[in-house]
Amino acid sequence: MSKKIFYVALCAMLLALCSSADAQQTEKIPRIGYLVSSDPATESTRSEAIRLALRELGYIEGQNIAIEYRYAEGKQDRWPALAAELVSLKVDLIVVTGGAIWIRAVKNATKTIPIVMVGTGGDPVEEGLVESLARPGGNVTGVTNLTTELSGKRLELLKEAVPKVARVAVLYNPVTPGIVLQLKEVQTAARALGMTSQPWEVRPADGVDRVFAAMGKQRPDGLFVVSGPLMGASGKRIASLAIKSRLPSVHSNRSYVDAGGLMSYGADLSHSYRRVAYYVDRILKGAKPADLPVEQPTKFELVINLKTAKQIGVTIPPNVLARADKVIK
Numbered sequence: 001m002s003k004k005i006f007y008v009a010l011c012a013m014l015l016a017l018c019s020s021a022d023a024q025q026t027e028k029i030p031r032i033g034y035l036v037s038s039d040p041a042t043e044s045t046r047s048e049a050i051r052l053a054l055r056e057l058g059y060i061e062g063q064n065i066a067i068e069y070r071y072a073e074g075k076q077d078r079w080p081a082l083a084a085e086l087v088s089l090k091v092d093l094i095v096v097t098g099g100a101i102w103i104r105a106v107k108n109a110t111k112t113i114p115i116v117m118v119g120t121g122g123d124p125v126e127e128g129l130v131e132s133l134a135r136p137g138g139n140v141t142g143v144t145n146l147t148t149e150l151s152g153k154r155l156e157l158l159k160e161a162v163p164k165v166a167r168v169a170v171l172y173n174p175v176t177p178g179i180v181l182q183l184k185e186v187q188t189a190a191r192a193l194g195m196t197s198q199p200w201e202v203r204p205a206d207g208v209d210r211v212f213a214a215m216g217k218q219r220p221d222g223l224f225v226v227s228g229p230l231m232g233a234s235g236k237r238i239a240s241l242a243i244k245s246r247l248p249s250v251h252s253n254r255s256y257v258d259a260g261g262l263m264s265y266g267a268d269l270s271h272s273y274r275r276v277a278y279y280v281d282r283i284l285k286g287a288k289p290a291d292l293p294v295e296q297p298t299k300f301e302l303v304i305n306l307k308t309a310k311q312i313g314v315t316i317p318p319n320v321l322a323r324a325d326k327v328i329k
Helices: 002-025 040-056 076-088 100-109 151-161 179-192 207-218 229-233 235-244 254-258 269-284 306-311
Strands: 031-036 066-071 093-097 115-120 140-144 167-172 196-201 222-225 249-251 263-267 300-305 326-328
Touching: 031 040, 031 076, 040 066, 040 093, 040 269, 066 076, 076 093, 076 100, 093 100, 093 269, 100 115, 115 269, 140 269, 151 179, 151 222, 151 249, 151 263, 167 179, 167 207, 179 196, 196 207, 207 235, 229 235, 229 254, 235 249, 235 254, 235 306, 249 254, 254 263, 254 300, 254 326, 263 269, 300 306, 306 326
Parallel strands: 031 066, 031 093, 093 115, 115 140, 167 196, 167 222, 222 249, 249 263, 300 326
Antiparallel strands: 263 300
């Protein structure tokens, strides 16, 4: 009888060990969908900021967390398919970069998977993405960058940096979310500064080259670029044409300046992207997006490209340079 009890106990122990091993092998690793409006090269610095912040919270890609990357490369028509693909993979949450159009595409694909937005420049309440900043409701939360609200400040800084600018061409993609508000902000600021604003629509394909060829006849002496996926994907081309036309340009973030634009002013995107890790951590630990307040930026940066200034024959006043957070030489 004692031997029988011994064998039963031994079998039970072996079964428990096997079950434990099986459980460890099948332990679910959280998967994050990362849907990007631009291309891998443009997004690399920002995505690295997220990975480093996640590592600080104990999440190491390839070990205890997996990230599914999808890049739209500035093509709006790719978003529904990319969003549906991530939803079909049953990821635990989706991080979305870009404006309201991109976030809405993901919202249309899922009402249950949590969505963390970053890089949206408009008001997410006005754009219908969340119910309020304090209590988002639904499955969307994240960080907004106040791109629209800072439009007037950008034009003011361009005028300070290059006082001779009187006629500023405003490049924009008409499908960019909140474009009407941004144009209004720029036009109001231009009038206050005694400047003339010249709006120019940029479409896909040869839009940038066509617009630069056409606007040369209007002889603008400054360039204001309204941010958006199309503009981001065309950043290097816009910078190249602006330098060729000897046009001082102002942008919403430093990626444009890294590509050759003259200057930018906006939310510190590196800081904003690091905050994504906070939302990922909270959601993976059980928090609901509906209860996580949307954050507005607290850090801003002015970036100036002196190499570009030299190429277009512009001397940036010392008082403006002194306020720059980053100077590219």
